[in-house]
Amino acid sequence: MNAYVMLGVFQTTQKLRTALRRLSRAGRPPLDLQMQFLRRGRCPRSVALSRKLHVGADGSRSSPAAAPQRLPFSRVSVEDLAVFRKILPGRVITDPDLLQSSNEDWLTSVRGSSEVLLRPQTTQEVSQILSYCNSRNLAVNPQGGNTGLVGGSVPVYDEIILSTSFMKNILSFDNIAGILTCQAGCVLENLVLYLEERDYIMPLDLGAKGSCQIGGNVATNAGGLRLLRYGSLHGTVLGLEVVLADGQVLDCLSTLRKDNTGYDLKQLFIGSEGTLGVITAVSILCPRKPKSINVVFLGCETFDQLLKTFQLCKGMLGEILSAFEFLDSECMRLLNTHLKLPNPISDCPLYIVIETSGSDSKHDSQKLHNFLEEAMTSLLVTDGTVATEDSKIKALWSMHI
């Protein structure tokens, strides 16, 4: 559940679909590699093993989204397990109880029936596993923190789960340029803590940061709260290391900020959700840690006023604006009812959350004060509260799940 809707998030996949169809009609297979892996990674085996969809007290039933039949991939044999155990001593999980949490998504809405979970620690191990699976025609499901809410991180049937959870080393940090290079399995919050000590922050922040992994963030092109300020991962990710379906390692792990040499192949993997390869390492540009953060919670009457507030905000808060999100009264009711989160201001049809981050708290406060005065006197907003303390800021953001 995402109680807030970021301005401009309403999106359509239609154009991409059209584009893909056009490329496909052209008879050229530029996405051949992608599709091959897509087919390998997401194919059903049989109805008996089909993905389950939980429907509350009634138990579970087959997901209507599941494909009708499994393509002829091999099944994991005793010999396969022996090979995996040789590559990953002590890191091949076959115990169904231990596998359950990896087969099931965070909302427990869907679950697969994988019988093997592999936990590589190095790129070389990922390469060996994929190379072997490719030669044996075994389907593979890459998995990060398994925090997604759309069922994309768990197997459909019996795919081998390739977890990046044990790939959690930070490889380097350039303190001058602010560029972090780390393995894909680093948990976002651990990176945040690592950077905090060095006076930097991650360019993205998510509600799931305590469990989600940077590799998964990149694979799903996660946006998060700071997109408005620091932009998408297409801009902040400087390099990727990826293992392709047949085990080849694609080294695009650049740490160069202004790289305009040739095709930017790594971009294809940002948002590809594991269908083109397994991301094993990431280099990412990190902003300096802001010295001052403020959060404002406002109420307004109409969507038109909300848009005008956004424009005013962009003009008056300018470079310190770091987030602008909104929710409606129905969202607020759900938050009250189900999460017992109280409305911090009086009832309004629409609510706005604005965050500022800057390097000088006096300057930021003054800009914020001027903006609020203008917004109130011009009757764009009807009520509001400001948070400057950490605990109050967290309380306001807690509504963003």
Added chain:
Amino acid sequence: MNAYVMLGVFQTTQKLRTALRRLSRAGRPPLDLQMQFLRRGRCPRSVALSRKLHVGADGSRSSPAAAPQRLPFSRVSVEDLAVFRKILPGRVITDPDLLQSSNEDWLTSVRGSSEVLLRPQTTQEVSQILSYCNSRNLAVNPQGGNTGLVGGSVPVYDEIILSTSFMKNILSFDNIAGILTCQAGCVLENLVLYLEERDYIMPLDLGAKGSCQIGGNVATNAGGLRLLRYGSLHGTVLGLEVVLADGQVLDCLSTLRKDNTGYDLKQLFIGSEGTLGVITAVSILCPRKPKSINVVFLGCETFDQLLKTFQLCKGMLGEILSAFEFLDSECMRLLNTHLKLPNPISDCPLYIVIETSGSDSKHDSQKLHNFLEEAMTSLLVTDGTVATEDSKIKALWSMHI
């Protein structure tokens, strides 16, 4: 000549080459479309028509970079010209005098021998031309403002020059989100002027802005002065419309900021230099126009001090820092000698240019004052001058060619 070197610009293409080799070794052609167009667009015809390299007073000689022989592309016939004239009435140039400036690069270092220059106005016309050229096996050289300094924008031999200069319409501007959509041939400076009236700026700025075109900027992944603040075009370009080699129109002209649906195909065209298709339209995210701009010119003794100044600058100027570049004493000597530009401060081994852009001039001045005081008292810099007026700012930036 680029007198300044942006911090971190030292780059290598080795990794990309390795990656491409690896993909190629895999026997899979994910870049098939690209390569096909690459072969079409850049192939020599014969030694007699080979690209010339000017070598000053000695006249010209064959460029050592030219490929030894031309692949068997067709030559432009009278019938071809008739077809072009039907598609583009009055916009097919064959007069050698008029063609000269399009055959030659800005530095007059290299020149091709194209005999036809086409000037489409619409995407449909570009599509018809490429479709026809594809069917006739005619080589095509897309060209924007022809302001590049590396000879990449002119033909190698007799390729047809497809100019985007007549595609200069602004298609839309979203005043709330700051998203501009325009044809590829819009001159950067015209876009800057258009946006200025609407209180916005372009996210990139280049010395060549008076002639360079946005399509060419995207095709070459231009960085420019504002990269430090607003990031690369991979982050700011939201959508592209591209005509592929066979005339198909690929519509990825999204204006959605937070688009994480599927593969981001448009990214492949950013920096592809016309080898994958012809960019016909661009949508780009534009920042608000800053209310206050300051430029500082500083001198320092060692590279270590320069890096420390950069770190201090990131910490103290934070969100208002918009450019940080440097030049050495040899660059300064060349600027003095050849461009008669005086050194604005005393002689130093290294010089730094810092630009700030913000929404409150008082706040910006105060931040800048604090930073300069700290940099001077800690002996990181030895001399400096500050410019706040437009003319003085331009004078300082004039050294950046």
